[in-house]
Structure formats: C-alpha cells, structure tokens
Amino acid sequence: MREELIVPKCHYPWPTVNSPIANAFDDEEKDWYDNDYTFISEEGIRRCKPQFLSRVATYMNPTCDSIERMRPCARMMIYITLFDDYFGMTPAKELEVIADRVYEVMMGEDPREDEIGILRQMAAARKEWLANGMPQFWIERISINFYEFIMYGIAEEIPFKQAENRTYPLLAHYLSFRRYSIGMMPYGDLTDPAINYALPVHVYNHPIMQRCRELLCLLIAVQNDFVSLKKEIEIDHECLNIIFVLRNQYKLSYQEACTEAMRIHNAHAQELDHLHNNLPDFGEFQEAAYDHVYHIKLHVSGCANWYYNSGTSRYEHKAFIIPQYGKEGDDAIIPHSIFVKE
Template identity: 75%
Template sequence: MKQELIVPKCYYPWPTVQSPIATSFDIEEIGWYDNDYTFISQEGIKRCKKQKLSQVATFMNPTCDNIDLMRPCARLMLYITLFDDYFGVTPAKELKTIADRVYEVMLGDDPRPDEIGILRQMAEARKEWIVNGMPQFYIERVSLNFYEFMIYGMMEEIPFKQGKVRTYPLLAHYFTFRQYSIGMWPFGDLIDAATNFALPVHIYNHPVIQRCRELLGLLIVIQNDFASLKKELEIEAECLNIVFILRNQYKLSYQEACAEGMRIHDEYAKELDDLHASLPDFSPYQKEAYDHVYHIKLQISGCANWYYNSGTNRYETQGFIVPKYGREGDGIVIEHSIFTE
C-alpha cells in the first residue's frame, strides 16, 4: 500500500501582487533559445520552451510594467537557470574557468563569435541595464553576485552531485551554499533594475539589508525544495533537498520532515516581515530602503505564485535539460513508494 505524502504550500503574511506584463516575453524568449542556447540539445530546448522561465522574472518583480526595464531581468532568469542546469555537474576546475569568463563578460567584455551563446545573453542584459540608466556600481554588484552564485553555490554542490549514492550535508552546511546556488543573490539585484533605482552601496551593505537578502535566498530554497520534491524522490542519488536532509539528520518521516521544513520557512518569513517593520534610519533614503525590502517580499510571494499558478512543467518528469556531463535519461532512475499530491 502506498503511503501518501502531502507536500505543503508556502504562504506569506504579505500580499501576492500580480504582474501586468506576466506573459510579455513568452514569444521573445523562444528566439533567445533558438539563437543563443544552441549548445543545448534539441530535446533539451524543447523542454525549456515549456517551462515559462521568463515569467519567473515578471512574477517576482510584479510592480514593473515597463517592458524595457524587465527585458534584461527576463534574460537573467533564463541564463542563470540554464547555466545551473547545464553546468551543474561540471568539474570544479573547469567551472572556475567558465566562472571567470562569465564575470569578465558581465562586467563589460564582449564575447567572441566562437564563444558559447549564453555569454551573448549576459552581454545583452548588461548593455540594456546601462541603456536603462543603471550605474556602474550596479553592474559590478550583479556581476559579483552572479560570480558568487557559481563559486560559493554551484561549486560547493559538486561533491554532493557527483556521488552515486545519497550523501547528505548537515542542514547548517546546506543553507550556507544553497542560498548561493539558488541564485537569489543576483536575482535580488533585479529589484533595482525593475524599479529603476539602484540602492546606494552603503545601504545595500548594511547588515539589516544583507540579512533581508539572505532571507530571500533561504525562503526560496525551501520553496524550491518543496516544488521539486516529487521529481527528486525519483532520483536515486539526490540529496540536496531540505526534506531529505531533515529526514536524515533528525530521523524523521517524510511528512515530519515536510512539517519541520515549513516551520523553518515560516520563522524566516516572520523574521523578514519583522525586519521590514523595524528598519534602521537610512535617511535620506528611508523610503527607498523600505521599498527595496518590500520588493524582496514580493519576489518571495511572486515566486510561489509562479510555482503554483503559471502552468510551468519544469518540475515534471523529464522537465530538465541534460547537463554537460550528464546522460540522456539522468534523473529518472527509480520508482519511489511515496508520492505527492
């Protein structure tokens, strides 16, 4: 008899705002795939086109109604997601070389004609941000945060992805690298681009703002782990999911691990809400700092809205592309006795 596992949904003590331009890039992103993602197999591209990835940018930045401001944000959503999908099991030394080149392009170096097309998307986004009036310190910020996504996130995951059997990190260790590999440090930078205001460096670097940005990543980690749990239960060696980690570390059932993961999630959401309500004095940028944290909250509820209401098939069986060092069919290995609804 199969045991039923009810995976919880994430809710927040703040509103979910609907984007007025939610589907505006659905057609345009097809051209990006066809022109600049040709290193991915035809079957992989076919899968990508069903995932509605550009809508993540619009759902998570729902107050923006300007197509030009949102376009580079949609580009970043695609290239950070597919970069992770494709290079996720790349050996660390090779990934470091790729990361260095990505950083150069994001800062200002144009890719060569013979280089991988994803670099062209990065260069186009950078040029669009500059045309839209974003300052150099913003370009440096998003470039560094993307670099750290690769170095402190993707590279730290490699030992856990290369094993043939599950090897679990402890929860504290998991959060240290997963908050980077989920991509929310650079994605949080899209708040500035979508609102057309770059948070000044001294405010961005303030510990309270940094903690809010960290909470953005941690909350999206748990959201993502719940959303991908059904698929990851079928992957024999998969270990990087909070449900698996809690179950292993504390000897919980799957349902108990889900409940504990949601308890942690709700504590983080309350902390973010409390910080937003009690920001320190950021004069003369108090309104802008308050608005920035407000948009951090909208990114979180907007991402949940995308998972539950966009119609994406990203977390269905064979929803992902085959990584550079993967094999066709990777990820669908075993049947599991526990299912979700």
C-alpha cells in the same frame, strides 16, 4: 506500496501582487533559446520552452510595467536557471574558469563568436541595463553576486552530486551553500532595474539589508525544495533537498521532514516581515530602503505564485535539460503516490 505524502504549499504574511506584463516575453524567449542556447540539444530546447522561465522575472517583479526594463531581467532569469541546469555537474576546476569568463562578460567584455551563446545573453542584458540607466556600481554588484552563485553555490554542491554513494550535508552546511546555489543573491539585485532605482552602496551593504537578502534566498530555497520534491524523491542519488537533509540528520519520516522544513520556512518569513517593519535609520534613504525590502518580499510571494499558478512544466517528468556531464538516465520518474495539497 509507498505511503502517501502531503507536500505543503508556501504562504506569506504579505499580499501576492500580480504582474501587468506577466506573459510579455513568451514569444521572445523562444527566439533566445533558438539563437543562443544551441549548446543544448534540440530535445533540451524543446523541454525549456514550456517552462515559461521568463515569467519568473515578471511574477517576481510584479510592480514593473516596463517591457524595456524587464527584458534584461527576463534574459537573466533564463540564463541563471539554465546555467545551473547545464553546468551543475561540471568539475569544480573547469567551473572556475567558466565563472571567471562570466564575470568578465557581465562586467563589460563582449563574448567571441565561437564562445557559448549564453554569454551573448549576458552581454545583451548588461547593455540593456546600462541603456536603461543602471550605474556601473550596480553592474559590478550583480556581476560579483553571479560569480558567487557559481563558486559558493554550484561548486559547493558538486561533491555531493558526484559522490558514488549518496552523502547528505548537515542542515547548517546545506543552508550555507544553498543560499548561493538558489541564485537569488544576483536575482535579488533585479529589484533595482525593475523599480528604476539603484540602492546606494552603503545602504545595500548594511547588515540588516544583507540579512533580508539572505532570507530571500533561504525562503526561495525551501519553496523550490518543496516544489521539486515530487521529482527528486525518485532520483537515487539526490541528496540536496532540505527534506532529505532533515530526514537524514534527525531520522524523520518524509512527512515529519516536510513539517519541520515548513517551520523553518515560516520562521524566516516572519523574520523578513519583522525586519521590513523595523528597519534602522537610513536618513534620506529611508523610503528607498523600505521599498527595496518590500520588493524583496514580493520576490518571495511572486516566486510561489509562479510555481503554483504560471502553468510551468518545469517540475514535470523529463522537463530538465541533460547537464554537461550528465546522462539521459538521470531523469526522474514521478510516482503517482505523491501529490501536492495546501
């Protein structure tokens, strides 16, 4: 009989803000699935619709009350998530070709009629961002970060996913690629269209600002690992979860690994809060830099709010789509002996 496991919830030393347009794209996203995600099976699309992935954009950008500015962000939240779900088992050489094409479309090329529909969503988002006044340097920024999400994140996970025997990375290695594969480097760029202000390049590239973005990625990676643990604990080949990594590297119980993962998470949250309140001198851009990191913090608490309060079915049994190189039997069985408690 499995020992009962208490999985902690994530909390933050800053407030959670609720979006005034939290559910605004619930109907639109169904049309997006039906029109542009037909490379996914009908069953896969059926699984996607109750996940409310568009709400991630609104929950994580809760100060934005503009449907027009948030629409391309909602598109991206869906296509970045389903890109990972669908191409997460794709061989690295094939994935590199896909990454190059994604970059071309995000930067300005229109997809051909015979190309996969997810590219149409990327092109539509790019055109909407430009129509809403986002500069080309920002388009290049998010395009590069999406490319790195694929090549430094998804591609680095593939050897572990394809290994015949379960193989765990060391914690340092895991965090080095997980901060890319969680997708928050490009998603963090959505702060700019959400608040209708593109952070200047020299401010954005400052090491402190980049560390804040890295902390965003690490915090949401641990959030995600806690939430997905209930599903992943029953997958025989699953190794890419910080709980599993800690348990293997330090010979911990599941409960001890949860405690250590939360300690790491809380240290990162404290660091982000400290950096926000002690930013370097950015001169005339001081207020903009402070506001940018403030919204990074809202991304973190907003994502937790979505996990716990949006009603998403994403982490239920048979909620994920089957990957391009996956099979139906990859689905997990969620045991009744696991439960979530604050």
